[in-house]
Structure formats: structure tokens, C-alpha cells
Amino acid sequence: IDTLLSATRSAGAFLGSAALVLRFARDRLSQKRGTRLLMGNALAARLFKSALDRAIPIRERHAARDLIVENGRVVGLVVEGPSGPRRIGARRGVVLAAGGFPGSAAMRQALLPHADRHYSMAPAGNGGDGIRLAQGVGGRIGTDNVGNAFWAPVSVMREADGTETRFPHLILDRAKPGLVAVDGTGRRFVNEANSYHDFVEAMHLAQETRPAIPAWLVCDAAFVRRYGLGLVRPGLRPLGRFLKSGYLVKGETVEALARAMAVDPAALADTVARMNRYAETGTDPDFGKGSTAYNRYLGDAGHRPNPCLGPIRTAPFYAVRVWPGDIGTAAGLETDPHARVLGADRQPIPGLWACGNDMNSIMAGTYPSAGITLGPALTFGYIAGLDLASATP
Incomplete structure (x- = not known):
């Protein structure tokens, strides 16, 4: 994943990405899918x-x-x-x-x-x-x-024909710098970089006193281009399909995004402003995002001073709903x-x-x-x- 995300940033990553793509293309000439198997597939x-x-x-x-x-x-x-x-x-x-x-x-x-x-x-x-x-x-x-169950936050895109696509937010976006998770009041409730299981446990706990189901992942245009967001892949890709379906919510300002999310604009603006200050200092005193080796491993190793904390400043701003989900029952x-x-x-x-x-x-x-x-x-x-x-x- 890191190699693919860095394909345009170093010669080694470009060559590694090219090798992966060529291997996949060769497999597809004779197979229904790629034959390079990793992790659970392997x-x-x-x-x-x-x-x-x-x-x-x-x-x-x-x-x-x-x-x-x-x-x-x-x-x-x-x-x-x-x-x-x-x-x-x-x-x-x-x-x-x-x-x-x-x-x-x-x-x-x-x-x-x-x-x-x-x-x-x-x-x-x-x-x-x-x-x-x-x-x-x-x-x-x-x-x-x-x-x-073993919990995971899940976003859901519903197409016009009624089909539904689900995405588990495991490791690709929540820990990266420049993303904040908020509940229905526009306030944070969790360390976004914690494990997917812990994230949903925090949703369940927050829901006891305020609306947290669904929760929202909020970021800016620079984040989407660099890391993607759920079903939205990184890069300069058209976002119309995701916006039209309602999967992505967009605002030219943080306050406009809050209104589209139906949360308090002042609360969300304050949350984003706090995260921007934490990005400068590299310390999150509220929830400790980026404070553990696990957090930092899933962040962006090339980002300083904290691999998990980055600014949310580049308009337009985006959000996606996440719901409680699981990757299996316990x-x-x-x-x-x-x-x-x-x-x-x-x-x-x-x-x-x-x-x-x-x-x-x-x-x-x-x-x-x-x-x-x-x-x-x-x-x-x-x-x-x-x-x-x-x-x-």
C-alpha cells in the first residue's frame, strides 16, 4: 500500500508499483483475477x-x-x-x-x-x-x-438502482494526518487512529449520551487526493458519482460542510480548528491521536512532526458517514x-x-x-x- 501511494514520489516506489501492475496485467491475460495472494487470501x-x-x-x-x-x-x-x-x-x-x-x-x-x-x-x-x-x-x-462481534466502522454507498457497496475503514484512512472523526454534534469522541474494533466500541459508548451512530470522517481536498477516503481512491479522480449518491458530503467551507452534514457549524469549525493546532504541535491532548506505535505505524511515516496529525485547510471539505459494523462474530x-x-x-x-x-x-x-x-x-x-x-x- 505504501509503495502504491508513493508511486509518484520516488523512483523505487514507481518501479515497485509498475511491477505490481504488470504482474496483475499478466495474470489477467489467462485468469479471472490476479494470482498474487497475500494475508488471508494466501x-x-x-x-x-x-x-x-x-x-x-x-x-x-x-x-x-x-x-x-x-x-x-x-x-x-x-x-x-x-x-x-x-x-x-x-x-x-x-x-x-x-x-x-x-x-x-x-x-x-x-x-x-x-x-x-x-x-x-x-x-x-x-x-x-x-x-x-x-x-x-x-x-x-x-x-x-x-x-x-469484532467491530469495524463501515461506510455505505447506495446507487440509484438500489445496489449497496460497503467499505470497512480498517487501516487506509482514519490514522492518516488531516482526518478527524466527529459525532452528530460535530465533536470528537475517539482517537481516530485506534484499531477499528476500538473505534466502534467508542461509537457504542458515545451513543449512550449523544448521537454517534452514524459518525462522520471529515477531511479536506488535499487529504482525499493524497490518501483517498473510503471508497474514494487517492488521486485526481472525478467525485461526482460519490457526491450524487450521497456517499460523500461536500462543503466549500467547514461551516458549509457542517450544514450539509446536519451538525452544528460552530462545533465542527471549533473541532477542525483544534485539530489544526494539534497538527502544528504534533500532540493531541484530547484523544492522543498518534501517541502510540500502533497509531504511528498506520499514519504517514513521511509526515512530521506526527505521522497521524495534519491540517484540514484546503477547500473544498468532505465527509463520509460511518456506521457500526463487523468483520466477524465473536x-x-x-x-x-x-x-x-x-x-x-x-x-x-x-x-x-x-x-x-x-x-x-x-x-x-x-x-x-x-x-x-x-x-x-x-x-x-x-x-x-x-x-x-x-x-x-
């Missing part, structure tokens, strides 16, 4: 290739409908496929790893705050199927979490240290394991760092595999 691809190398059957377009229980033990499941229902037996057991419940409106309503104004970035097909199957044989959802099935699903009596249900987001968060819904879903998923998937291997078929 992890999923490696695991998938391992399964293919071992000739493990992968059944696409099959939905799990019911668990098969005989003599108190889970011995298989019923799936619905293109040719109809089918029973699949399990000699050792069944592992539930269906991605939690972000795609289930009913479970979101029951377990997440402000569910009517909440936008998930997780796959819509993750509808709580694994959790539902386990509940049908006595499994229980954990009830002691600090939160039941509430899941209670399990034991072997990843076996527990029943109402706190004893393992014979033949049933769970991992990933179907398993209740081992961090009780807190978010100490990125990867807090992938790490436990890999660990307890491995533990479940070892336990299955030792189980009597």
Missing part, C-alpha cells in the same frame, strides 16, 4: 491446496441441514445439494466451522447492539448454520463476552480445551467439535490485535484434528 489458498493435494473431497453448493445422532453421538449430517438432500456419515465426528452468524438477521438482532444500524463485512452466507446445528443437539452459545459455541462442543451439562457432546467463529471467542469478545480470529481458528482446528485422529472410529 492463508486460505495454502490450506485449500493442502486439501486438494490430499484428495480431500470438497463439496461446493452443499448446505448443512441437520446433524445425525445415534445413541447420543453425532455420527454424520444431512446436506442439501444440487441433486437434493443427502446423508453423509462421519466415522469419527463432525467439526463445525461455518463462520459464525454475521449473515443471520435474527441472531444479529438478538446478540448485537444497534442491529438495525449495523453493517457486517463478513460473507452473507455465514448465517449461523454451524451454531444452529449444535444448538439442535444441546450446544450453547457463550454468554460472558465483552462483545459479541459469540459462538462453548467448547472445552479439545474444541469439543459442550452441552447444557457442561460435558462434551460426543462426536461434535467446533472451531473458527463457530467457537466462542477465546478472548471473550475483546480484540487485542489483528488476527484474533485466524490464530485461534488455526490452533483449535489443529487441536480438533488431533483429537479426531485419536478418536475411536
Whole structure:
């Protein structure tokens, strides 16, 4: 990302960006997408290739409908496929790893705050199927979490034809210098450079005393050109589509922007003026933006004196609404240290394991760092595999 953003600022970045673009162009000559995989994509691809190398059957377009229980033990499941229902037996057991419940409106309503104004970035097909199957044989959802999802602020663009595009504001804009987040009163409520999970927690907390859902990310024209804003990519691109849809709100002055946002113009002007003073000193005494190594890492390393604090002065000024959202759910099935699903009596249900987001968060819904879903998923998937291997078929 830093290489691409700096493509016009140094020869090394230009050459690096050109190599990425040429690699992608070459891939598209023969493939539907680029083949350069990173982060979660690379992890999923490696695991998938391992399964293919071992000739493990992968059944696409099959939905799990019911668990098969005989003599108190889970011995298989019923799936619905293109040719109809089918029973699949399990000699050792069944592992539930269906991605939690972000795609289930009913479970979101029951377990997440402000569910009517909440936008998930997780796959819509993750509808709580694994959790539902386990509940049908006595499994229980954990009830002691600090939160039941891993939060992220999400902006939403609605087109004239009714289609909707969501964008998770994870690391690309909030920590950069020259952006401020405000609530419905035009005042700050959070350190903008904190983690996406902490940002939404602050939205939830602020909403208890003042309107903070949605919140707003505010910046100026120079910021949009340099860093982009949500769905708006950096550079000198036309913004008409984003303005027409209402995704972006624009004002020639800060006060005019405030009126377009329906917030107090004096409050927003004062907030921006304070941030401009902090940009000069490099210190944010209100919320500490740029005061931690995490903040500064996500800022602009070439900006001084603080990688996260910059002026908001270049007209026109822009804002985008952000809503509470998630990148996955934390509430899941209670399990034991072997990843076996527990029943109402706190004893393992014979033949049933769970991992990933179907398993209740081992961090009780807190978010100490990125990867807090992938790490436990890999660990307890491995533990479940070892336990299955030792189980009597």
C-alpha cells in the first residue's frame, strides 16, 4: 500500500508499483483475477491446496441441514445439494466451522447492539448454520463476552438502482494526518487512529449520551487526493458519482460542510480548528491521536512532526458517514480445551467439535490485535484434528 501511494514520489516506489501492475496485467491475460495472494487470501489458498493435494473431497453448493445422532453421538449430517438432500456419515465426528452468524438477521438482532444500524463485512452466507446445528443437539452459545462481534466502522454507498457497496475503514484512512472523526454534534469522541474494533466500541459508548451512530470522517481536498477516503481512491479522480449518491458530503467551507452534514457549524469549525493546532504541535491532548506505535505505524511515516496529525485547510471539505459494523462474530459455541462442543451439562457432546467463529471467542469478545480470529481458528482446528485422529472410529 505504501509503495502504491508513493508511486509518484520516488523512483523505487514507481518501479515497485509498475511491477505490481504488470504482474496483475499478466495474470489477467489467462485468469479471472490476479494470482498474487497475500494475508488471508494466501492463508486460505495454502490450506485449500493442502486439501486438494490430499484428495480431500470438497463439496461446493452443499448446505448443512441437520446433524445425525445415534445413541447420543453425532455420527454424520444431512446436506442439501444440487441433486437434493443427502446423508453423509462421519466415522469419527463432525467439526463445525461455518463462520459464525454475521449473515443471520435474527441472531444479529438478538446478540448485537444497534442491529438495525449495523453493517457486517463478513460473507452473507455465514448465517449461523454451524451454531444452529449444535444448538439442535444441546450446544450453547457463550454468554460472558465483552462483545459479541469484532467491530469495524463501515461506510455505505447506495446507487440509484438500489445496489449497496460497503467499505470497512480498517487501516487506509482514519490514522492518516488531516482526518478527524466527529459525532452528530460535530465533536470528537475517539482517537481516530485506534484499531477499528476500538473505534466502534467508542461509537457504542458515545451513543449512550449523544448521537454517534452514524459518525462522520471529515477531511479536506488535499487529504482525499493524497490518501483517498473510503471508497474514494487517492488521486485526481472525478467525485461526482460519490457526491450524487450521497456517499460523500461536500462543503466549500467547514461551516458549509457542517450544514450539509446536519451538525452544528460552530462545533465542527471549533473541532477542525483544534485539530489544526494539534497538527502544528504534533500532540493531541484530547484523544492522543498518534501517541502510540500502533497509531504511528498506520499514519504517514513521511509526515512530521506526527505521522497521524495534519491540517484540514484546503477547500473544498468532505465527509463520509460511518456506521457500526463487523468483520466477524465473536459469540459462538462453548467448547472445552479439545474444541469439543459442550452441552447444557457442561460435558462434551460426543462426536461434535467446533472451531473458527463457530467457537466462542477465546478472548471473550475483546480484540487485542489483528488476527484474533485466524490464530485461534488455526490452533483449535489443529487441536480438533488431533483429537479426531485419536478418536475411536
